[in-house]
Amino acid sequence: EELEKGGFDHYMLKEIYEQPRSIRDCMRGRINAAEGKIALGGIKEYANKLKNVERVVIVACGTSWHAGLAGEYLIEEYARVPVEVEYASEFRYRNPIINERDVVIAISQSGETADTMAAIEIAKDKGATIFGICNVVGASIPRVTHAGVYTHAGPEIGVASTKAFTAQVTVLTLMAFYIAQQRGTLTTSKLTSLLTELNSIPEKVQTVLANNELIKDIAAKVKDSRNCLFLGRGSGFPVALEGALKLKEISYIHAEGYPAAEMKHGPIALIDKEMPVVFIATKNSSYEKVISNIQEVKARKGIVIAIVTKGDTEVEKMVDYCIEIPDADEAFLPLLATIPLQLLSYHIAVMRGCNVDQPRNLAKSVTVE
Ligand code: AGP
Numbered sequence: 001e002e003l004e005k006g007g008f009d010h011y012m013l014k015e016i017y018e019q020p021r022s023i024r025d026c027m028r029g030r031i032n033a034a035e036g037k038i039a040l041g042g043i044k045e046y047a048n049k050l051k052n053v054e055r056v057v058i059v060a061c062g063t064s065w066h067a068g069l070a071g072e073y074l075i076e077e078y079a080r081v082p083v084e085v086e087y088a089s090e091f092r093y094r095n096p097i098i099n100e101r102d103v104v105i106a107i108s109q110s111g112e113t114a115d116t117m118a119a120i121e122i123a124k125d126k127g128a129t130i131f132g133i134c135n136v137v138g139a140s141i142p143r144v145t146h147a148g149v150y151t152h153a154g155p156e157i158g159v160a161s162t163k164a165f166t167a168q169v170t171v172l173t174l175m176a177f178y179i180a181q182q183r184g185t186l187t188t189s190k191l192t193s194l195l196t197e198l199n200s201i202p203e204k205v206q207t208v209l210a211n212n213e214l215i216k217d218i219a220a221k222v223k224d225s226r227n228c229l230f231l232g233r234g235s236g237f238p239v240a241l242e243g244a245l246k247l248k249e250i251s252y253i254h255a256e257g258y259p260a261a262e263m264k265h266g267p268i269a270l271i272d273k274e275m276p277v278v279f280i281a282t283k284n285s286s287y288e289k290v291i292s293n294i295q296e297v298k299a300r301k302g303i304v305i306a307i308v309t310k311g312d313t314e315v316e317k318m319v320d321y322c323i324e325i326p327d328a329d330e331a332f333l334p335l336l337a338t339i340p341l342q343l344l345s346y347h348i349a350v351m352r353g354c355n356v357d358q359p360r361n362l363a364k365s366v367t368v369e
Pocket of ligand 1: 061062063107108109110112161366
Protein backbone atom coordinates (compact mmCIF):
# COMPACT_ATOMS: atom_id res chain seq x y z
CA GLU A 1 0.00 0.00 0.00
CA GLU A 2 2.84 2.41 0.86
CA LEU A 3 4.27 1.74 -2.58
CA GLU A 4 0.93 2.44 -4.22
CA LYS A 5 0.76 5.79 -2.46
CA GLY A 6 3.97 6.73 -4.25
CA GLY A 7 5.56 8.41 -1.23
CA PHE A 8 2.46 10.47 -0.37
CA ASP A 9 0.78 10.13 3.03
CA HIS A 10 -2.61 9.47 1.49
CA TYR A 11 -4.11 8.40 -1.82
CA MET A 12 -6.08 11.64 -1.91
CA LEU A 13 -2.91 13.76 -1.83
CA LYS A 14 -1.29 11.56 -4.48
CA GLU A 15 -4.37 11.95 -6.67
CA ILE A 16 -4.43 15.73 -6.20
CA TYR A 17 -0.81 15.85 -7.32
CA GLU A 18 -1.50 13.60 -10.31
CA GLN A 19 -3.77 16.19 -11.89
CA PRO A 20 -1.28 17.80 -14.29
CA ARG A 21 -0.79 14.32 -15.72
CA SER A 22 -4.40 13.13 -15.57
CA ILE A 23 -5.67 16.27 -17.32
CA ARG A 24 -2.97 15.81 -19.97
CA ASP A 25 -3.94 12.12 -20.40
CA CYS A 26 -7.55 13.14 -20.78
CA MET A 27 -6.71 15.53 -23.64
CA ARG A 28 -4.21 13.22 -25.35
CA GLY A 29 -5.01 12.56 -29.02
CA ARG A 30 -8.18 14.65 -28.82
CA ILE A 31 -6.85 18.15 -29.55
CA ASN A 32 -5.26 19.64 -32.62
CA ALA A 33 -4.62 23.16 -31.36
CA ALA A 34 -2.73 24.32 -34.45
CA GLU A 35 -5.72 23.59 -36.70
CA GLY A 36 -8.36 24.47 -34.11
CA LYS A 37 -9.89 20.97 -34.21
CA ILE A 38 -11.14 18.43 -31.70
CA ALA A 39 -11.53 14.71 -32.27
CA LEU A 40 -13.73 12.74 -29.90
CA GLY A 41 -13.71 9.24 -31.39
CA GLY A 42 -16.26 7.93 -28.89
CA ILE A 43 -19.04 10.25 -30.06
CA LYS A 44 -18.03 10.93 -33.66
CA GLU A 45 -20.91 8.88 -35.07
CA TYR A 46 -23.21 11.44 -33.46
CA ALA A 47 -21.59 14.54 -34.98
CA ASN A 48 -24.69 15.19 -37.12
CA LYS A 49 -27.03 14.71 -34.22
CA LEU A 50 -25.02 17.28 -32.25
CA LYS A 51 -25.20 19.75 -35.11
CA ASN A 52 -28.96 19.99 -34.70
CA VAL A 53 -29.36 19.15 -31.01
CA GLU A 54 -31.97 21.33 -29.30
CA ARG A 55 -31.23 20.48 -25.70
CA VAL A 56 -28.66 18.70 -23.56
CA VAL A 57 -29.63 17.15 -20.23
CA ILE A 58 -26.86 16.17 -17.83
CA VAL A 59 -27.53 13.54 -15.13
CA ALA A 60 -25.10 12.71 -12.32
CA CYS A 61 -24.61 12.61 -8.54
CA GLY A 62 -22.28 14.33 -6.07
CA THR A 63 -19.00 15.61 -7.45
CA SER A 64 -19.94 14.37 -10.93
CA TRP A 65 -23.04 16.58 -10.73
CA HIS A 66 -20.79 19.55 -9.93
CA ALA A 67 -18.73 18.73 -13.03
CA GLY A 68 -22.06 18.73 -14.90
CA LEU A 69 -22.78 22.28 -13.69
CA ALA A 70 -19.37 23.40 -14.96
CA GLY A 71 -20.28 21.68 -18.25
CA GLU A 72 -23.56 23.61 -18.43
CA TYR A 73 -21.68 26.92 -18.47
CA LEU A 74 -19.28 25.68 -21.13
CA ILE A 75 -21.85 24.09 -23.47
CA GLU A 76 -24.23 27.03 -23.25
CA GLU A 77 -21.46 29.59 -23.70
CA TYR A 78 -19.63 27.99 -26.61
CA ALA A 79 -22.11 25.67 -28.35
CA ARG A 80 -25.18 27.83 -27.59
CA VAL A 81 -27.35 24.81 -26.69
CA PRO A 82 -29.62 24.97 -23.64
CA VAL A 83 -28.47 22.62 -20.89
CA GLU A 84 -30.26 21.23 -17.85
CA VAL A 85 -28.29 19.60 -15.06
CA GLU A 86 -30.24 17.07 -13.00
CA TYR A 87 -29.54 15.03 -9.91
CA ALA A 88 -29.96 11.49 -11.23
CA SER A 89 -31.75 10.55 -8.00
CA GLU A 90 -34.47 13.17 -8.64
CA PHE A 91 -34.66 12.77 -12.40
CA ARG A 92 -35.42 9.05 -12.14
CA TYR A 93 -38.54 9.57 -10.04
CA ARG A 94 -40.01 12.56 -11.85
CA ASN A 95 -41.41 11.24 -15.12
CA PRO A 96 -39.00 13.64 -16.85
CA ILE A 97 -39.88 15.31 -20.14
CA ILE A 98 -37.33 13.81 -22.53
CA ASN A 99 -37.64 12.98 -26.21
CA GLU A 100 -35.65 11.57 -29.11
CA ARG A 101 -34.23 15.00 -30.01
CA ASP A 102 -32.45 15.28 -26.63
CA VAL A 103 -28.89 14.31 -25.87
CA VAL A 104 -28.46 13.11 -22.29
CA ILE A 105 -24.95 13.09 -20.81
CA ALA A 106 -24.47 10.78 -17.81
CA ILE A 107 -21.35 11.56 -15.76
CA SER A 108 -19.89 9.02 -13.34
CA GLN A 109 -16.38 8.34 -12.11
CA SER A 110 -17.13 4.75 -11.13
CA GLY A 111 -19.65 4.04 -13.87
CA GLU A 112 -21.65 2.07 -11.28
CA THR A 113 -23.80 4.64 -9.46
CA ALA A 114 -27.30 3.14 -9.15
CA ASP A 115 -29.23 6.42 -9.47
CA THR A 116 -27.28 7.44 -12.58
CA MET A 117 -27.85 4.00 -14.12
CA ALA A 118 -31.60 4.30 -13.48
CA ALA A 119 -31.70 7.82 -14.97
CA ILE A 120 -30.02 6.50 -18.11
CA GLU A 121 -32.57 3.70 -18.51
CA ILE A 122 -35.45 6.17 -18.23
CA ALA A 123 -33.96 8.59 -20.77
CA LYS A 124 -33.22 5.69 -23.10
CA ASP A 125 -36.80 4.43 -22.90
CA LYS A 126 -37.96 7.89 -23.91
CA GLY A 127 -35.77 7.76 -27.02
CA ALA A 128 -32.92 10.14 -26.09
CA THR A 129 -29.34 9.63 -27.23
CA ILE A 130 -27.20 8.88 -24.21
CA PHE A 131 -23.51 9.75 -23.88
CA GLY A 132 -21.44 8.61 -20.91
CA ILE A 133 -18.48 10.39 -19.31
CA CYS A 134 -16.85 7.73 -17.14
CA ASN A 135 -13.48 6.96 -15.66
CA VAL A 136 -13.64 3.21 -15.12
CA VAL A 137 -13.29 1.50 -18.48
CA GLY A 138 -15.86 -1.23 -19.11
CA ALA A 139 -18.00 -0.34 -16.06
CA SER A 140 -21.81 -0.69 -16.20
CA ILE A 141 -22.59 2.87 -17.37
CA PRO A 142 -20.31 2.83 -20.43
CA ARG A 143 -21.94 -0.47 -21.36
CA VAL A 144 -25.49 0.88 -21.39
CA THR A 145 -24.88 4.27 -23.03
CA HIS A 146 -25.01 4.76 -26.83
CA ALA A 147 -21.60 6.41 -26.94
CA GLY A 148 -19.19 8.20 -24.65
CA VAL A 149 -15.87 9.67 -23.78
CA TYR A 150 -13.62 8.17 -21.10
CA THR A 151 -11.84 10.53 -18.72
CA HIS A 152 -8.63 8.43 -18.51
CA ALA A 153 -7.76 9.87 -15.08
CA GLY A 154 -6.45 6.49 -13.90
CA PRO A 155 -7.73 4.63 -10.81
CA GLU A 156 -9.04 6.93 -8.10
CA ILE A 157 -8.76 5.28 -4.67
CA GLY A 158 -9.52 8.18 -2.31
CA VAL A 159 -13.25 8.21 -1.61
CA ALA A 160 -13.29 11.98 -2.07
CA SER A 161 -13.10 12.58 -5.79
CA THR A 162 -10.32 14.91 -6.98
CA LYS A 163 -8.57 14.02 -10.22
CA ALA A 164 -11.76 12.41 -11.58
CA PHE A 165 -13.53 15.77 -11.20
CA THR A 166 -10.94 17.76 -13.14
CA ALA A 167 -10.87 15.04 -15.81
CA GLN A 168 -14.68 15.18 -16.10
CA VAL A 169 -14.52 18.96 -16.49
CA THR A 170 -11.78 18.53 -19.11
CA VAL A 171 -13.97 16.12 -21.11
CA LEU A 172 -16.94 18.49 -20.81
CA THR A 173 -14.74 21.34 -22.04
CA LEU A 174 -13.76 19.23 -25.04
CA MET A 175 -17.39 18.24 -25.62
CA ALA A 176 -18.52 21.87 -25.46
CA PHE A 177 -15.90 22.80 -28.07
CA TYR A 178 -16.76 19.69 -30.13
CA ILE A 179 -20.48 20.56 -30.21
CA ALA A 180 -19.52 24.16 -31.05
CA GLN A 181 -17.37 22.82 -33.88
CA GLN A 182 -20.34 20.86 -35.33
CA ARG A 183 -22.72 23.79 -34.97
CA GLY A 184 -20.31 26.45 -36.19
CA THR A 185 -20.76 28.59 -33.09
CA LEU A 186 -16.99 29.13 -32.64
CA THR A 187 -14.66 30.43 -35.31
CA THR A 188 -11.59 28.34 -36.07
CA SER A 189 -9.36 31.13 -34.81
CA LYS A 190 -11.21 31.35 -31.48
CA LEU A 191 -11.11 27.57 -31.18
CA THR A 192 -7.39 27.60 -31.95
CA SER A 193 -6.71 30.08 -29.18
CA LEU A 194 -8.93 28.23 -26.67
CA LEU A 195 -7.28 24.89 -27.48
CA THR A 196 -3.81 26.39 -27.27
CA GLU A 197 -4.68 27.66 -23.82
CA LEU A 198 -6.28 24.35 -22.82
CA ASN A 199 -2.98 22.68 -23.72
CA SER A 200 -1.22 24.87 -21.16
CA ILE A 201 -3.63 24.02 -18.32
CA PRO A 202 -1.64 21.02 -16.97
CA GLU A 203 1.39 23.28 -16.45
CA LYS A 204 -0.79 25.90 -14.79
CA VAL A 205 -2.20 23.23 -12.46
CA GLN A 206 1.38 22.38 -11.55
CA THR A 207 2.00 25.99 -10.49
CA VAL A 208 -1.15 25.93 -8.34
CA LEU A 209 0.17 22.82 -6.56
CA ALA A 210 3.31 24.78 -5.70
CA ASN A 211 1.14 26.77 -3.23
CA ASN A 212 0.77 23.69 -1.04
CA GLU A 213 2.74 25.02 1.96
CA LEU A 214 0.85 28.31 1.97
CA ILE A 215 -2.45 26.41 1.81
CA LYS A 216 -1.32 24.20 4.69
CA ASP A 217 -0.62 27.34 6.78
CA ILE A 218 -4.09 28.69 6.00
CA ALA A 219 -5.59 25.30 6.90
CA ALA A 220 -3.91 25.49 10.32
CA LYS A 221 -5.64 28.84 10.97
CA VAL A 222 -9.17 27.67 10.16
CA LYS A 223 -9.08 23.98 11.06
CA ASP A 224 -11.15 24.40 14.23
CA SER A 225 -14.05 26.15 12.53
CA ARG A 226 -17.46 24.58 12.87
CA ASN A 227 -18.84 25.98 9.62
CA CYS A 228 -17.48 27.29 6.35
CA LEU A 229 -19.01 29.03 3.33
CA PHE A 230 -17.77 28.75 -0.26
CA LEU A 231 -18.92 31.46 -2.67
CA GLY A 232 -18.41 31.97 -6.39
CA ARG A 233 -20.23 33.40 -9.38
CA GLY A 234 -20.60 32.06 -12.92
CA SER A 235 -18.33 29.09 -13.43
CA GLY A 236 -16.93 29.81 -9.96
CA PHE A 237 -20.24 28.58 -8.51
CA PRO A 238 -19.70 24.85 -9.26
CA VAL A 239 -16.18 25.29 -7.89
CA ALA A 240 -17.68 26.66 -4.66
CA LEU A 241 -20.08 23.70 -4.43
CA GLU A 242 -17.27 21.22 -4.99
CA GLY A 243 -15.03 22.99 -2.42
CA ALA A 244 -17.80 22.73 0.17
CA LEU A 245 -18.51 19.07 -0.59
CA LYS A 246 -14.81 18.17 -0.28
CA LEU A 247 -14.52 19.91 3.08
CA LYS A 248 -17.60 18.27 4.59
CA GLU A 249 -16.78 14.81 3.23
CA ILE A 250 -13.34 14.52 4.73
CA SER A 251 -13.14 16.97 7.66
CA TYR A 252 -16.78 16.77 8.88
CA ILE A 253 -16.92 20.57 9.08
CA HIS A 254 -20.33 21.82 8.00
CA ALA A 255 -19.80 23.62 4.70
CA GLU A 256 -22.11 25.19 2.13
CA GLY A 257 -21.46 26.35 -1.41
CA TYR A 258 -23.55 29.21 -2.78
CA PRO A 259 -23.60 31.58 -5.74
CA ALA A 260 -21.98 34.65 -4.13
CA ALA A 261 -24.95 36.87 -4.95
CA GLU A 262 -27.31 34.56 -3.06
CA MET A 263 -25.43 35.26 0.17
CA LYS A 264 -27.64 38.23 1.01
CA HIS A 265 -30.75 36.07 0.67
CA GLY A 266 -29.89 34.01 3.73
CA PRO A 267 -26.35 32.77 4.44
CA ILE A 268 -25.18 36.30 5.34
CA ALA A 269 -27.00 35.76 8.66
CA LEU A 270 -24.36 33.17 9.58
CA ILE A 271 -21.37 35.45 9.17
CA ASP A 272 -19.42 36.48 12.25
CA LYS A 273 -15.76 36.50 13.28
CA GLU A 274 -15.74 32.72 13.59
CA MET A 275 -16.87 32.03 10.03
CA PRO A 276 -14.36 31.33 7.24
CA VAL A 277 -15.70 32.29 3.82
CA VAL A 278 -13.84 31.05 0.77
CA PHE A 279 -14.33 33.22 -2.32
CA ILE A 280 -13.52 32.39 -5.92
CA ALA A 281 -12.37 35.94 -6.74
CA THR A 282 -10.39 35.56 -9.95
CA LYS A 283 -10.24 38.27 -12.62
CA ASN A 284 -13.12 37.31 -14.86
CA SER A 285 -16.46 38.81 -15.83
CA SER A 286 -17.84 38.78 -12.28
CA TYR A 287 -14.70 40.11 -10.55
CA GLU A 288 -16.12 43.49 -9.47
CA LYS A 289 -19.32 41.89 -8.20
CA VAL A 290 -17.37 39.34 -6.16
CA ILE A 291 -15.31 42.16 -4.63
CA SER A 292 -18.45 43.79 -3.34
CA ASN A 293 -19.56 40.43 -1.88
CA ILE A 294 -16.17 40.18 -0.12
CA GLN A 295 -16.70 43.67 1.36
CA GLU A 296 -20.08 42.57 2.69
CA VAL A 297 -18.44 39.63 4.48
CA LYS A 298 -15.55 41.70 5.84
CA ALA A 299 -18.02 44.31 7.15
CA ARG A 300 -19.42 41.48 9.30
CA LYS A 301 -15.94 40.36 10.42
CA GLY A 302 -15.95 37.06 8.52
CA ILE A 303 -12.57 35.41 7.83
CA VAL A 304 -12.04 35.63 4.07
CA ILE A 305 -9.87 33.23 2.08
CA ALA A 306 -9.76 34.32 -1.56
CA ILE A 307 -8.68 32.41 -4.64
CA VAL A 308 -7.29 35.20 -6.83
CA THR A 309 -5.57 35.68 -10.16
CA LYS A 310 -1.78 35.89 -9.85
CA GLY A 311 -0.64 39.47 -9.33
CA ASP A 312 -3.98 40.71 -7.98
CA THR A 313 -3.33 43.34 -5.32
CA GLU A 314 -6.85 44.72 -4.89
CA VAL A 315 -8.40 41.66 -3.23
CA GLU A 316 -5.26 41.04 -1.19
CA LYS A 317 -5.80 44.34 0.67
CA MET A 318 -9.25 43.41 1.88
CA VAL A 319 -9.02 39.72 2.80
CA ASP A 320 -7.30 37.59 5.44
CA TYR A 321 -5.66 35.03 3.14
CA CYS A 322 -5.03 34.90 -0.60
CA ILE A 323 -4.18 31.93 -2.80
CA GLU A 324 -3.03 32.82 -6.31
CA ILE A 325 -3.79 30.86 -9.44
CA PRO A 326 -2.44 31.67 -12.92
CA ASP A 327 -4.41 33.92 -15.23
CA ALA A 328 -6.60 31.94 -17.64
CA ASP A 329 -9.66 32.32 -19.82
CA GLU A 330 -12.87 32.02 -17.79
CA ALA A 331 -13.56 28.71 -19.57
CA PHE A 332 -10.74 27.09 -17.62
CA LEU A 333 -11.46 28.57 -14.19
CA PRO A 334 -12.94 25.36 -12.70
CA LEU A 335 -9.84 23.38 -13.67
CA LEU A 336 -7.54 25.73 -11.78
CA ALA A 337 -9.60 27.13 -8.91
CA THR A 338 -10.66 23.67 -7.67
CA ILE A 339 -7.09 22.58 -6.91
CA PRO A 340 -6.41 24.89 -3.91
CA LEU A 341 -9.77 23.93 -2.43
CA GLN A 342 -8.88 20.24 -2.63
CA LEU A 343 -5.60 20.94 -0.83
CA LEU A 344 -7.29 23.13 1.78
CA SER A 345 -9.80 20.38 2.64
CA TYR A 346 -7.07 17.77 2.66
CA HIS A 347 -4.85 19.64 5.14
CA ILE A 348 -7.76 20.62 7.39
CA ALA A 349 -8.91 16.99 7.53
CA VAL A 350 -5.40 15.68 8.28
CA MET A 351 -4.96 18.28 11.05
CA ARG A 352 -8.28 17.20 12.56
CA GLY A 353 -7.11 13.59 12.59
CA CYS A 354 -9.71 12.39 10.09
CA ASN A 355 -9.45 9.33 7.88
CA VAL A 356 -8.92 11.24 4.66
CA ASP A 357 -9.02 8.33 2.23
CA GLN A 358 -11.98 6.57 3.81
CA PRO A 359 -14.27 9.09 5.44
CA ARG A 360 -16.98 7.74 7.71
CA ASN A 361 -20.30 6.68 6.16
CA LEU A 362 -19.10 7.10 2.56
CA ALA A 363 -18.41 4.54 -0.15
CA LYS A 364 -16.43 5.03 -3.32
CA SER A 365 -19.26 3.89 -5.51
CA VAL A 366 -22.88 4.07 -4.44
CA THR A 367 -24.50 1.04 -6.02
CA VAL A 368 -27.66 1.19 -3.92
CA GLU A 369 -30.26 3.94 -4.12
C1 AGP B 1 -17.21 12.68 -4.31
O1 AGP B 1 -16.18 13.14 -3.55
C2 AGP B 1 -18.12 11.71 -3.71
N1 AGP B 1 -17.59 10.81 -2.82
C3 AGP B 1 -19.44 11.44 -4.37
O2 AGP B 1 -20.18 12.64 -4.30
C4 AGP B 1 -19.42 10.94 -5.82
O3 AGP B 1 -18.98 11.95 -6.68
C5 AGP B 1 -20.82 10.45 -6.21
O4 AGP B 1 -21.20 9.39 -5.38
C6 AGP B 1 -20.91 10.04 -7.65
O5 AGP B 1 -20.07 8.97 -7.94
P1 AGP B 1 -19.75 8.56 -9.42
O6 AGP B 1 -19.07 9.70 -10.07
O7 AGP B 1 -18.89 7.34 -9.31
O8 AGP B 1 -21.07 8.25 -10.11
